[in-house]
Each structure stands twice: as C-alpha cells, then as structure tokens.
Amino acid sequence: MEFNNIYNFAVFLILLPLLLINCGLINNYCDTGASGYGAIVFTFDDKYIQEWFQANSIFSKYDWKTTFCVTKYGTLSDDEKQKLMTLQNNGHEIASHGNKHLRAAEYLSAHTMEDYINEEILLSLSSMEDEGIDISSFVYPYGSRTVETDLTLFNFKRINRLQFKLILMHLIYFL
Numbered sequence: 001m002e003f004n005n006i007y008n009f010a011v012f013l014i015l016l017p018l019l020l021i022n023c024g025l026i027n028n029y030c031d032t033g034a035s036g037y038g039a040i041v042f043t044f045d046d047k048y049i050q051e052w053f054q055a056n057s058i059f060s061k062y063d064w065k066t067t068f069c070v071t072k073y074g075t076l077s078d079d080e081k082q083k084l085m086t087l088q089n090n091g092h093e094i095a096s097h098g099n100k101h102l103r104a105a106e107y108l109s110a111h112t113m114e115d116y117i118n119e120e121i122l123l124s125l126s127s128m129e130d131e132g133i134d135i136s137s138f139v140y141p142y143g144s145r146t147v148e149t150d151l152t153l154f155n156f157k158r159i160n161r162l163q164f165k166l167i168l169m170h171l172i173y174f175l
C-alpha cells in the first residue's frame with residue numbers, strides 16, 4: 001500500500017516541527033547563525049555523477065551544500081566514485097538511493113521485507129561505506145514506500161551506527 005499525496009503532505013506537516021527541532025543535528029542545512037534569509041534545499045537523485053560534478057563547479061561560488069542521492073553505486077566507474085568522494089569532501093551529503101533503485105511497494109508484493117533490506121538497503125550501504133562514503137540518509141526510489149518500510153527503516157539498527165530518527169516524505173535520516 002503506497003501513501004497517497006494527501007497523506008504524504010499530512011505526514012510532512014506533522015513532521016515539519018521535528019525537522020525544525022532537529023535542524024541543528026542535520027548539518028549543512030540549517031545555519032542558525034543567519035537570520036533574515038530564506039533557503040532552498042536541493043537534492044539530486046540517481047547516478048549522474050559527471051553532471052553533479054559540473055553543477056558543483058558552477059554553484060560552489062555560492063558555498064552551496066546539497067544532497068546527492070546515489071543508486072547502483074557498484075556500477076559507477078572509478079572516476080565517478082572519485083568525483084563523488086570529492087563532492088563529499090566539499091561538504092555535500094551523499095545519501096543512499098538504493099542498491100537496485102527498486103519500487104519498494106511493488107517489490108514487496110512478491111518479496112519479503114528481509115529481501116528488501118538485504119537487496120536494496122544493506123548492499124547499497126555496504127558498497128558505499130566500504131569505499132569511504134559516509135551515509136546518513138536513505139531516499140526511496142520513485143518515492144515508493146509503505147507503512148511497513150517506514151517502520152522497518154525507522155526501527156532499523158545498524159552495528160556501530162545510530163538508527164534512523166527522522167522520516168521526511170521520501171527521505172529517511174540516520175542520526
């Protein structure tokens with residue numbers, strides 16, 4: 001069962017205060033030292049590493065920070081992996097966007113939650129973290145999610161890591 005748009009929006013409104021409260025914990029996005037200025041949050045999905053790297057060369061003069069949500073990390077070339085590492089070293093967040101870019105709701109109609117965690121989440125995390133990418137959030141491909149995936153990921157505990165603490169729309173943070 002997927003959430004509809006109205007339900008997603010309601011969840012967003014309910015969780016918005018949590019985002020504001022947790023702003024200080026989610027670095028790069030909430031500059032509490034500034035006042036009187038608005039902010040725009042950019043995220044980029046999939047594996048357009050060359051284009052992201054080019055965008056960074058254009059926008060870095062504005063000291064921008066963004067989240068690059070990476071899928072199918074294992075298929076990246078060494079050059080793309082190096083560029084991704086450079087983006088992380090420039091202060092951008094690299095998020096997991098799944099190992100296979102699965103539609104969670106559709107996948108779970110024929111597979112178990114354990115399959116989903118193993119195939120989509122753990123392989124994505126290990127492939128990136130084993131090469132030095134620090135992952136603190138997960139973004140659902142296609143925004144496809146269920147109540148069960150949210151609850152599973154929210155309660156997901158990782159060895160030597162803190163668990164997910166915040167679910168926002170299609171994005172889940174490890175804090």
Ligand SMILES: [Zn+2]
Nearest residue numbers: 045046141142
């Ligand atoms: Zn995607």
